[in-house]
Amino acid sequence: MQICSVCSDQTPKYRCPVCKIRYCSLGCYKRHKDTCLPVEQPTPSVPEVKDAVSTEPWTVEDLLYEDDIIDKVPLQRLQLLGQSKELRDLLCNPHLRQLLRSVDSADHKDDAMKAAMQEPLFVEFSDQCLKIVENEAKSLTSTEAEYL
Structure with missing residues (x-):
């Protein structure tokens, strides 16, 4: 731990x-x-495109560093975010929606995240997302946990 x-x-x-x-x-x-x-991290190696017709789509793992994969959340747990009433209530706030749009559209996302993390509303949103995802992980049965 x-x-x-x-x-x-x-x-x-x-x-x-x-x-x-x-x-x-x-x-x-x-x-x-x-x-x-x-x-300083090495530049991730992006798969070479040999021919546009026969190439398979890239996966998230192709673009992530090994350390980032450790933090990957399974799709089943991410889908719980869409079912959360608490999260929907937070997203009714136009200021939070604007913050999320600004982070999403920023050229330098790390700087945008630093700025957003200064906003208590954004921190509350982040904490709620983590609570939803982490609480689900704690309530999984041992069989489900093995699957993840």
């Missing part, structure tokens, strides 16, 4: 988009960001 790289106390829920350390809360992120140093 991992612990927060900032406070060394709680289980981390988030990963710094710049240096990839794990942290547990907004407070830890704020303490960390002053000393954050970017980690």
Whole structure:
């Protein structure tokens, strides 16, 4: 089990988009960001396209680093997000919808995420998403957990 790289106390829920350390809360992120140093990662190898007609579509795994795959959430658990009344209620807020659009359309998504994480509403949204996904993982039977 991992612990927060900032406070060394709680289980981390988030990963710094710049240096990839794990942290547990907004407070830890704020303490960390002053000393954050970017980690240089090798450029991911993108599959070569030999001929446009016969190529298979890329998968997410083709574009992710090995560390990123560890954080991948199975589709079954992601689908629970669409069934959450709490999440739908949060998404009724036009300010949150605008924040999500700005992160999605940003050229530098890591900077946009840093800015969004300063907004308590965005943090509440992120926490709710994690709660939905993580609570489902805790309630799985052992057979279902093995499948994931």
